[in-house]
Each structure stands twice: as structure tokens, then as C-alpha cells.
Amino acid sequence: xxxxxxxxxxxxxxxxxxxxxxxxxxxxxxxxxxxxxxxxxxxxxxxxxxxxxxxxxxxxxxxxxxxxxxxxxxxxxxxxxxxxxxxxxxxxxxxxxxxxxxxxxxxxxxxxxxxxxxxxxxxxxxxxxxxxxxxxxxxxxxxxxxxxxxxxxxxxxxxxxxxxxxxxxxxxxxxxxxxxxxxxxxxxxxxxxxxxxxxxxxxxxxxxxxxxxxxxxxxxxxxxxxxxxxxxxxxxxxxxxxxxxxxxxxxxxxxxxxxxxxxxxxxxxxxxxxxxxxxxxxxxxxxxxxxxxxxxxxxxxxxxxxxxxxxxxxxxxxxxxxxxxxxxxxxxxxxxxxxxxxxxxxxxxxxxxxxxxxxxxxxxxxxxxxxxxxxxxxxxxxxxxxxxxxxxxxxxxxxxxxxxxxxxxxxxxxxxxxxxxxxxxxxxxxxxxxxxxxxxxxxxxxxxxxxxxxxxxxxxxxxxxxxxxxxxxxxxxxxxxxxxxxxxxxxxxx
Numbered sequence: 001x002x003x004x005x006x007x008x009x010x011x012x013x014x015x016x017x018x019x020x021x022x023x024x025x026x027x028x029x030x031x032x033x034x035x036x037x038x039x040x041x042x043x044x045x046x047x048x049x050x051x052x053x054x055x056x057x058x059x060x061x062x063x064x065x066x067x068x069x070x071x072x073x074x075x076x077x078x079x080x081x082x083x084x085x086x087x088x089x090x091x092x093x094x095x096x097x098x099x100x101x102x103x104x105x106x107x108x109x110x111x112x113x114x115x116x117x118x119x120x121x122x123x124x125x126x127x128x129x130x131x132x133x134x135x136x137x138x139x140x141x142x143x144x145x146x147x148x149x150x151x152x153x154x155x156x157x158x159x160x161x162x163x164x165x166x167x168x169x170x171x172x173x174x175x176x177x178x179x180x181x182x183x184x185x186x187x188x189x190x191x192x193x194x195x196x197x198x199x200x201x202x203x204x205x206x207x208x209x210x211x212x213x214x215x216x217x218x219x220x221x222x223x224x225x226x227x228x229x230x231x232x233x234x235x236x237x238x239x240x241x242x243x244x245x246x247x248x249x250x251x252x253x254x255x256x257x258x259x260x261x262x263x264x265x266x267x268x269x270x271x272x273x274x275x276x277x278x279x280x281x282x283x284x285x286x287x288x289x290x291x292x293x294x295x296x297x298x299x300x301x302x303x304x305x306x307x308x309x310x311x312x313x314x315x316x317x318x319x320x321x322x323x324x325x326x327x328x329x330x331x332x333x334x335x336x337x338x339x340x341x342x343x344x345x346x347x348x349x350x351x352x353x354x355x356x357x358x359x360x361x362x363x364x365x366x367x368x369x370x371x372x373x374x375x376x377x378x379x380x381x382x383x384x385x386x387x388x389x390x391x392x393x394x395x396x397x398x399x400x401x402x403x404x405x406x407x408x409x410x411x412x413x414x415x416x417x418x419x420x421x422x423x424x425x426x427x428x429x430x431x432x433x434x435x436x437x438x439x440x441x442x443x444x445x446x447x448x449x450x451x452x453x454x455x456x457x458x459x460x461x462x463x464x465x466x467x468x469x470x471x472x473x474x475x476x477x478x479x480x481x482x483x484x485x486x487x488x489x490x491x492x493x494x
Contacts, residue, residue, distance in 0.1 A: 007195065008100045009135055020204055024224075032221055038445065038448065052171070052310070061086050074094065097142060099192060101136045103118075114148065117152075120152050123318060128216040135192075138185060149178050151181075153175075160315060160317050161315070161316055162314060213225065233418075236418025237272055238268050259273055271412050272412060275413065279414060281413045283492055290406055294367040296331070298366055299368045300478040301327070302371070303326050304324060304473075307321050322351065324450050325342060325343045325354075327341045327474035339475060345467065369401055370402055371422050379393050403481055411488060440473040446473055446474070
């Protein structure tokens, strides 16, 4: 079968992750799932950061043709390359050895060489980023361009925004990866050759779903491939190592219930296997006593937060945690349940108001029940930023108990399917409660909707609808913790 399409930078990286993913991208793209709202937001963030990076290398020329008109973009690039007065080129287009690329930034320093700059929205360089630049280097050098430096421009986590104007020199950090990239050229050459050969085969490669489906990126074909694996898939064994997965795959074992007793598993993995094999829940002897140790009034606390890649308010850095909402269900010793909540409704730094109202609600007594340690991270972040509330906020940490950790240690049900997420646990333990009817159903969506409420272009009626949805979603999270604890106490006869 002749290869109907070219390789590109993104396709090359997809092939490195999983050759089957590349095959589907070229031959069966309709099998892909639609990107989530959160993924789309990440793309938008990446585009905005790319635009700021161009401002950092000001005076350059943008190659405007889109990916559909790659040959036209190449011709435009060739014309700009000839102009020695152009200090930088944005989205330059090249093709070599059936590989097409668009470079984020090509900077022309003094001399005859070019610097290759790939822009990333993270704050550090990951291994897959090195291959991202390495394949571009392969094409450019193959075409005869002299490359001085090649590396990643990422966000500087230590940059503190003054609230007036972004300092683009301080916002970004350049990581020179030239030495690593040169060292990987033979690997890149071999990978390109192997991927092309794979694409010329009559049938797609036989690759079973595994951990690589989500590393380093979530594969858009996972839902399609997931149909081939059993309901209780071995990947649901929490913390299972890749070598153990490989061992099971060689033996043809995909279902947890088919794992022999002789296979060495961790205590939690053995517990999961036992529950699946016996179709029964596991309830540890310590669960009831542990949950009864909570001191009244018990506060069930949940935060919703955003972490903007580009600082929005003064005295914030890239990816600063900004808690815009909290929910607190309060259970008295007599069984009375009350609810308090906070939601910032203005485009302003929400941290001072969030901290002040939170302290008023939590006061100085009672266990603070959370689900995972995210709430601890938010409280610690608030304490670091607000010296006037630091001691009071830090005192809250000593009262926090992680319901997620206690369930993970003392309880399991086969219908959890390896996940202790509250979205998995709640419908199993409390079938009468569900997120299905909520217009907001997960935290990432809540953050995106909040940003819409503070967008002046969002109509007032829509803002009010989102406000109600946010309050309803966060309230559901804390009420879910109340009901989960109740149900676990019943099951443990507590």
C-alpha cells in the first residue's frame, strides 16, 4: 500500500507513541474521538502563548498559508529566507524526505546560521519535546540550513506578573537542547524509516491498548481500541508496572480474573483481583473506626480553581492556583446538615475573598473532609500568598482528612474498575446520586465555564446560568462526600 499522506511533526510524534495511532491518523481518522472542551482550551492556550513568543522575537515575518497549502507556504518561506534583513520567521514551512514541518520560530542571529525555537506552554522540558525539535532539526539540516542552536522556549514558573504589562523576556525561558538533538539524529532517521515502512503494509500494526495510550499524550483513538479489551482490564490494577503488563500480555492475559495467584501483585492489586474474581466488595476492618474518628462539626470541603498559563492578576506566576469557588457541607453531631458556599463573580484576584470567607465557614474546630489532597494544596498556596491569614490557613491543614486515601486503603468494589475518583465511587455506593443531569460534570469544565463568566463578551443571562451551574456542581461534590461517608459507615456497621 502506497503511503497516501506525508509525515509531519505531529504525525511523527504520534508514531513514536504508538504506530497504530499513526496508522489510524492516516487511514482511519473518522475513528478518532472528538477533543474535549478541556483539550480545545489547551490548544487555545498554546496558540496564545505562541503569539506572545513571537512578540518576544519581534520584527519577524509570519508565513500565513495554512497546512492545506503547504507547498505555497514553502515558497513563501524560501522568499523570506533570502531576505537578510528579516530577523525571524514564524511558522516557516519545509519539506524533506517526505516529512513536512512548520517551525514555531526561526531566529537569525548574527552570522549565517539560524536558531530553531519550539514554543511550549509548559514550564519544563519533557523528553517528548526533545523529539519534537529533533525531527525539525532533521528536516532543516537535510535541506542544508545551518542551525546554531535548537531548543525549547517554555514558560518561566518563577516569573511574577506585576499586574501592568507582561515582561516577555522574564515570562519565557529558553532551553538549549542542541547537543541532545544532534545525538538523537540517528534515532530519528531510523524511526522515520520504520514508520514509513509500517505505513506501506497492507494491514495495520497489531498493537494492544496499554499504558502508552495515555503517555505522553492521550490518544484520540483510545475509545475505539478500548472496545477490544475486557470489562475488568488488567490496566485497572492500580500502579501496575509496565514490565508486569508486558508479562501478562505475552501470556495472553487481558482480564483481571484470569491472572493466576502465582503472579506477584501488590496488596492493593491483589485486593482488586480478589474483588473481581469473587464479584464482591472488600471492606477493611479499620474503615468504620477511621471514619468515626472525624470530629464534629465535620466540614466536607471542595475547591474549584483555575491555573492560567499566562498570569492574569498582579503577584501571580504562570499556572498560579486561583481558587474561585468553594463549597462546605457542615454535618453537626446531631445530624443536621447545612451548606455554605463562595463563588467569585468578578474579574479580579479571588484569593483574598476566598480565604476570608473560607476561614469564616471552617472556624477553628471540626474535621475537614476532602477528596484527594488538592484542597490542601490550595490552602497552602493561599497561606503562601496571604501573610495576614497565614497562621489561620496553615492551622486548617492539621484538621484535614483525605476520604479518597481512606477509601483506597480500606475499601474496593469491582465496579470501581480501578478508579477511586469520586465520579466512579459515587454511583457505585450511592446510586441515587449522579452527575449525569448536571450541565457541569467535572472540574476542568468548571474552570472553563468560570472564565466565561468573567468574560465581558458573555451575555448577562448566560453568566447567570453558568453561575447557578457552578454552584450546583460544587455543592454536588461536597454532598457526595457526605453520602459516601454515610454509606461506608453503614456497610462497616459504624
